Amino acid sequence: MMEQQNDNEEKQEEEEEVQKIWSWGAGTEGQLGTGRLEDEHLPQLLLHHSSLLPCSDPISHLACGGAHVIALSSGGKVLTWGRGTSGQLGHGDMVNSLYPKVVSSLENNFITHVSAGWSHSGFVSDGGCVFTCGDGSFGQLGHGDYRTHCSPVRVSYFVNKHVEQIACGMRHSLVLLKGGSGDQIYAFGSGKRGQLGISKDKVKSISLPEVTYGLEDVKIVSIAANGDHSAALSVDGCLYTWGRGFSGTPDVQIPQSLPSSLRFTVVAVGWNHALALTGEGEVFMLGGNYHGVLGDLEKMSPAKQFPADSREAILQKVPGLNDIKTVQIAAGAEHSAVVTENGEIKAWGWGEHGQLGLGNTCDQTSPQAVSLSHTPNEATAFKVYCGSGFTFVIMTPCNPSQT
């Protein structure tokens, strides 16, 4: 009996050992989890997660912010590392952490969703509670004041509501309520560029959640925020954006649907661009004329592409991904990364800190394959995540018995 248990434990350990995590890019705040404060231009294989991470279950999701990372385990635990000087790590102090550390004050909750902003963090529990910590100076924590918190504090506004997701941008936050339709997205924090979407009039900042405008009759399934941008996807694949205008177009004060017949399943936003993935595995981009995030603009006629009176950002298909379907997308401040269906990681955009993982600091105008010193194969599942100037990849072995 005892032997059998030991065998099982060993087997479990072997399986867990196969999850691998790589990081690269800007590292001067400890955000890469390498234990060093250096930029890395090539993917760094972090140690086997159980020796790296102080929790026994595999990592199911990462959220990468300005210079910090939130990891969510399959058991609902939360670990954070990187810059902590605004309290965004939730460890009860205001210091950086070179290594992943459990957010102990959330241990009584099973966390199901996390988001990392520029210098604040959001956590959602299976019971529909939402917690925030970090910089609150723009009201982005939603507690009705402009205070900063170094441990997660429950947002009391949502006490009688069931929160499903939170999305943290540079200085604002979005919250998506579960189920139903209408009045589903709430926003708080800085609204200077229209990123709250709560009013046609300009809003400087709010510290208590307010419902977004004009989505009453739309069923929203996911939200995204980064920089001064906000985005949402409806159940039928329509993309809504608001906030800072893309490609020099005017700011948008309330959610605006993208006039397109395409149906999107995933959206990711950067500081000057947005990526959207279709159900057919095609990747489209809004904006992105910074640092070669989308590169072939020079080849096009700028006058034709961006007429001075254009009020709509231009949606373009990302070049160089034609032959293979994309299964996942991620957007950093000014770089992008995708996972293709054959398990390849491709990255492009701004590369000064090595955030593309190509071994140099060059910008790239089209997706380039990242070498992870691991043979891609269908039995493994990759997930890619981008922080402002860095990138993470998780490889989790597909376990048929678990799916």
Next chain:
Amino acid sequence: MEWNSELQAYTYPCPCGDLFQITKDELKLGEEIARCPSCSLYITVIYNLDDFLADSKTNNNNTPSQPIAVA
């Protein structure tokens, strides 16, 4: 931009994860470029020089910035 007392400078987020920075002394000298210590990017700061020459704290919060990232 925001005043950062630890750095003794006005700061604005840089897309690399660090902060664009400019000190009050630099502003008094008429400097209008806030640089990021970690990378080649910088932003142009739009401000009223008189606010800083007067050295009045009450005026110093009115430092608008128009970030223009330049590689």
